Amino acid sequence: xxxxxxxxxxxxxxxxxxxxxxxxxxxxxxxxxxxxxxxxxxxxxxxxxxxxxxxxxxxxxxxxxxxxxxxxxxxxxxxxxxxxxxxxxxxxxxxxxxxxxxxxxxxxxxxxxxxxxxxxxxxxxxxxxxxxxxxxxxxxxxxxxxxxxxxxxxxxxxxxxxxxxxxxxxxx
Ligand SMILES: CC(C)(COP(=O)(O)OP(=O)(O)OC[C@H]1O[C@@H](n2cnc3c(N)ncnc32)[C@H](O)[C@@H]1OP(=O)(O)O)[C@@H](O)C(=O)NCCC(=O)NCCS
Numbered sequence: 001x002x003x004x005x006x007x008x009x010x011x012x013x014x015x016x017x018x019x020x021x022x023x024x025x026x027x028x029x030x031x032x033x034x035x036x037x038x039x040x041x042x043x044x045x046x047x048x049x050x051x052x053x054x055x056x057x058x059x060x061x062x063x064x065x066x067x068x069x070x071x072x073x074x075x076x077x078x079x080x081x082x083x084x085x086x087x088x089x090x091x092x093x094x095x096x097x098x099x100x101x102x103x104x105x106x107x108x109x110x111x112x113x114x115x116x117x118x119x120x121x122x123x124x125x126x127x128x129x130x131x132x133x134x135x136x137x138x139x140x141x142x143x144x145x146x147x148x149x150x151x152x153x154x155x156x157x158x159x160x161x162x163x164x165x166x167x168x169x170x171x172x
Contacts, residue, residue, distance in 0.1 A: 007098040010071060012106050015061040017053045022063070022070030024048035029091050037127045040077070040087050059084055060110050064099055074103040076110065082117040088133070100133045108137060 015023075027043035041047050041056055050056035051073075059079030064072040074088035086107055090100045111119050122145055123130045 007102045010064040010066050010099060010102065012062055012064050012102060015052055015054065015063050015073065017049075019063055019065075019070060020045070020049040020052040022065065022068070023051055023073065026070050026073070026089070026091050029093065030089070031092055034089070034092065037124055037130065038087065038089050040075075060107070062103060062106055062110070064090075064094075064103055072099050072103055074100075074107050076107055076119065083120045084111060084116060086119050086121045088130075095129065100129070101136060104133055104137050 024045045027048055030038075030043065035043065041051070047056055051061060054061065057075045057077050059076040061073060061075040063070055069091075071094040072088065072090035074086065076084035076086055078085045086104065088100055088103050088107075090103070108119060119139075121134065121139065123134060124147075125131070125144075
């Protein structure tokens, strides 16, 4: 299987229950940095199965597949609201070649077609690849969210704050 990702060779489609293993393989391929930047849900198999079944995220979930490789997924959570919330995650081996942008553009089209007022998201300011993608498709920063921490061990900075950090016991 090639690890070269050409967005034109990827098929973007809504998630199906059969995508559980593909999603879990993607979860397993994520780097610690990726998990620190993107933590809408845990990354265990039960969650992969729930995402695939449409039980984890309250809104459309789209995947990018090439053969049996699930290279990325994105979603619009809070779908019942006029401004659903976008998230996207691409396999490190497929990053930097346009797939994240393609998934985001697809989700924006889904939201637009459904008559949504717009799409919102939150992103860490130091997640430069994500910020680049979001700016490229037209997102603008409207409000800043501060991550505040009080570290009892007197370590100065710790961004791995998602639920998976607690699960793995690496929340210091
Ligand atoms: C964010 C993410 C989805 C982007 O996916 P991707 O497939 O790599 O995205 P693309 O290839 O379409 O675009 C990446 C852009 O980031 C730019 N980029 C990458 N690293 C960068 C860096 N360190 N500094 C500045 N720009 C950077 C690339 O140059 C590219 O922009 P370009 O098309 O103008 O060259 C992917 O990096 C990812 O899954 N990260 C982990 C999960 C995550 O952070 N999700 C978002 C949470 S809000």
